[in-house]
Amino acid sequence: MNTQDAGPGSPAGGVRPPLGVLAVVGVGLIGGSFAAALRKSGAVGRVLGAGRRPAPLALARRLGLIDEAVSLEEAARQADFILLAVPVGATQSILEQIGPHLRPHALVTDAGSTKADVVAAAYAALGERVGQFVPGHPVAGAEATGPEAARDDLYQGRTVVLTPLPENTEAARLRLRQAWEACGARVVSMQAQAHDAALASVSHVPHFLASVFMGQVAAAPDSDQRMALAGTGFRDFTRIAAGSPEMWRDIFLANRQAVLDELQQVRAALEQAEDSLRRRDGQALHDFLERAALARRFWGSRSGL
């Protein structure tokens, strides 16, 4: 649908959609799914796409995720609402490029999986305009990547964390919350620091451990024989280790201190459990396994995942 004739933000029919013109920087799984969900909900008018590489933009347009591929500057000039769905390391440079051209009422958010570094990048890049940037993180993902993996139901029932800045108006926070709710997500707000510590624990450390373990098995002299005997437990425990090395390297570096702090806690717990096994202390082993099993079963029954 090309609605250019009706003017930015207005569908040909008449009523202006609540979020106006959407621009998505990075039209992969995360950005493409956001565009698809908002378009389906009727919350956005035209959808612009921007990004480093032409091929995904062309594909996103063919798939109907975006109406037009534009430059960053053009996206800033036209959009009422901008989502950055790019590696967190690219945030500052993109904000520097769009900052001078932002419409005064435009809202900018991101989808980065670390927040303290994104907040620092936003202050550095936007200066007194930083109030227009509300940081966010949809806790959703899939093995798949690219525009072809985008789905309008990716965020259905998933959690989105907002880590608003003191400079964000109540209206801006509300507008962002409503956008994610229109995608079917559950929205929670917290401090960037608390977000990063929690994600270090439940997302980054599991990835680190799964990768360390997978690498250790693969490096063993008899790894072929071992892996021939690996079953469904191994499959699930190591699944995340197949993820993008580039993306995860950036996440670990961006959230370095929180990940290191958390790994230290895990190593202390590991040493204690190993000690029980070394001492053949069946009771202590049982208690440690039972606490873990009960916690996991409880989480499983509540999480809906």
Next chain:
Amino acid sequence: MNTQDAGPGSPAGGVRPPLGVLAVVGVGLIGGSFAAALRKSGAVGRVLGAGRRPAPLALARRLGLIDEAVSLEEAARQADFILLAVPVGATQSILEQIGPHLRPHALVTDAGSTKADVVAAAYAALGERVGQFVPGHPVAGAEATGPEAARDDLYQGRTVVLTPLPENTEAARLRLRQAWEACGARVVSMQAQAHDAALASVSHVPHFLASVFMGQVAAAPDSDQRMALAGTGFRDFTRIAAGSPEMWRDIFLANRQAVLDELQQVRAALEQAEDSLRRRDGQALHDFLERAALARRFWGSRSGL
């Protein structure tokens, strides 16, 4: 089907099924599925069930997994083929009880997930009859337990490891291999020691790590907030930690040294990866993550799981 009239091991029709009368000690997921698969394949005649508790035996009979619940002594007197599907810690006591009553041609096997301790138990319990015992381990499982979880396709495409003794005849090994192949499994043979080392690596250590991690997250002061942000990566990485604490305590104790040796290797790999992160060495981090990702993707494409 009650085939008692036709005599043990012979279906009413005539041709004697190749494995004769089957007795399963422990009629849960593993034993019940073995009985169901062999019955479906036509490889067994009557199926007897034995076990400590009457309730699962009654249920297994109602579900048609077994024809009759009998004592261990009766099972030994009647059966041509006996599978022990019980916690490995119970192996020696059961072998002591059935040993004196075994038919001279009867074959006994087990399904324990550790083998060196089972082999030691077999020598201690069976003495000069140890040649009748061929140790085995179907590398299959599921979260579900009990006769109600038994399925005739549980072993389809799964791997079964045999760790034969020097005292086993070629005919006995072949008979056991054919039984598992009749269940749809792929059969491999190796030394008990090699089996235990491989399983320590790809099964026991992942369970240990998942449980340590899950316990550490659950013990954190802000565990509720953390777990509210846990996604599908966390779900898969921790799934095995929900398993039976009793069963896993026994497995860890039974395979203690191999698990401790392997954990030491994992800790060394973990320290190296942590060191890369501490030094902000993006190249080393990337290389470690890439090796793990490539190994996991390769395994995923080959394992069929």
